[in-house]
Structures are given as C-alpha cells and as structure tokens.
Amino acid sequence: MAILDILKLPDPRLKQVSEPVDSFDQSLRDFIADLEETRLAGPGAVGIAAPQVAHFRRIVILDLSSRPKTPNHGHLVLINPEITHWEGFAMGREGCLSVPDYTGNVIRATQIRLKAQDADGVEHQYEMEGFEARAVQHELDHLDGLLFVDRVVSRRTDLHRRKVYK
C-alpha cells in the first residue's frame, strides 16, 4: 500500500478523460487499496477519483459512513459509474483535494440513479440523494476531466430566493 501523489490545479492532466476499466484483477484491487489510503491521508475527503492520482481509469471511491445523519450507502467502490437519472437541483459548497484552499458553490442534482460495477465487476444500481448524490457527481466529473471550479457559480446565485418568490 502506498499514499499516491495527488494532482493539483493547474495540472493539465486533471482535464484528461478517463478510460473504462475492463479487467477486474489483482492490480485493480491493489490500486483501489492505494487510492483509499490516499483518500484517508487527505483532509476529510468523502471521495476520491482515480484521475486525481494520475491513474486515468473510471474508478471512484466514496465513503459517507462517518456521517450517520446523512442518507448514504456507506463505503463504495464505483467502477465505470454512470448516472442514469437526475432530478432536482440545489446549491452546495464544495472543495477538492486537487484544489487546495478554495471552496465554491456548485449546483448539483439532488436525486440521482447510479449504475456502477464493484471491484469484482458485479453491476449495482443505487438511488442516491442530497450530500451523497452531490459527492458522486463531484467524483464522476473527475472521470470526465472536470473540476468543481469548472462549475462554480457566484455566491449571489441564490436558488432559495427564486424558490420562495416564484
């Protein structure tokens, strides 16, 4: 196991689109272990995506198990994840291991349906909402070469206001 180096803005490799995983072998499991160790070494990250450590495969780790009040599916390894359904939108503040010392507001879907394989290649479906749905969208963006800074909206873009005074 090893803590891997995290790519940081403005490293152009963060814009690279990652390739699907096609073999579910020991080297995949070894990489996932390293990726998890790297996530845990960072400052309180609930997720990490393989391209953040310059491994351009569609692999994401997500873990909201430390947040009992937030609806979540616990520790997840998501291989070749795909969002199949989006609903609602909300603004929330995000930060990123690849963008130190900056947080910004991002609009994300509040409910999603997700299809992904696990480390053994078995496909699963998930219904996710709120913070977990936000985390998945943030991590999946990495697989497509997008950072949350590409989606930041002004602090004054206030969804709440429009909702109340429609």
Added chain:
Amino acid sequence: MTDTLSDWNLLTLVGADRPGIVSRVTRVLYECGCNLGEASMIRLGGNFTIMLMVSDARPETEILDALAPVAEELGLRLHLDPLSGGLHQHLMPNVQVRVTGADRAGIVADVTEILAEQGFNILELESDVAGERERPVYIMNIQGYSDRTIEALADALVPMAARGVSVDVSPVDVLIG
C-alpha cells in the same frame, strides 16, 4: 491584531458602473508591477464597487499616481490602505442564515446582534432589496462560523418571527472530494 502589516494593500474603487473598468484598472496595476490577490466586485445600487488585494512592488504613492488618470477619466473614487494578513487565510463557514422580510429599518442590526450574542462569526454577508417598488422585500444571506448547534441558533432567532422577519438557519456542509 495577530498579524503585522503585510506586503498587501487594499484597493477600494467606487463609481458609476460601465463596462471596462476592471480591465483598465488591472492593466495599470499590472504595468506597475503589482500582484493581485483576493477580490470582490459587485454592483451596488447601479454603482461599480470593488475591493482588491494589491501587493505593492512599488511605494503606495506611485501606485496612486499611476491610477489617478484612469480614476479621473472613469469617475472613480479610490482608496489604498495597508492591510494586515494575506492570502491563504480562508475560514470555512459551517452555518448559513437566510433572512427575508418586508423591508424596514433595523433588520440587519437585529439579526446580526442576535448572532453576535451567540458568538457567530460572519464570514460572508450579502443583501438585496427585491419585490415590487411599493412593497420592497429585504433579503439577506449570511454564511459564517459558529460553535453552537443549528437548533440553538434558530432558537435565539425566534424573536425575529414576531417582528415579521423570516429567518432560516441551516448547516453549510462543505463537500471535499
């Protein structure tokens, strides 16, 4: 004050809004050899306003002299003040307070006084007046840091409801991914 004076100055510019102010001003600063740090520009009441951290490669007087012609041409009032502190001092908010109510004097003082009594540190505040001209609505969003629970803060703000002001307190959950 924990910080001594830094290399940074705070440049404040205010004037009638028009396109191109930021580019003209920052070009002058760049040609002076200044670096720019954090900035906040917004239109307030149709006016251009900006506060801009400027690190001074040159004495303040030289920067002011360089800015004078463009300020005069664009009708901008400006200040350049020494600043303590510097970059990378962000604090993360953990509470958001949204305030709405029929516009009347004292809303801000009332709400922020209660928050201050709770030891709430306001990190960002923006407010606006919306609604129709005859029936203006005051809207304020505050993000800040507090050790108190959301419930404790909401309880403390309950008296605002009796004054016709709706206050919503919610956690700011920063996602790190």
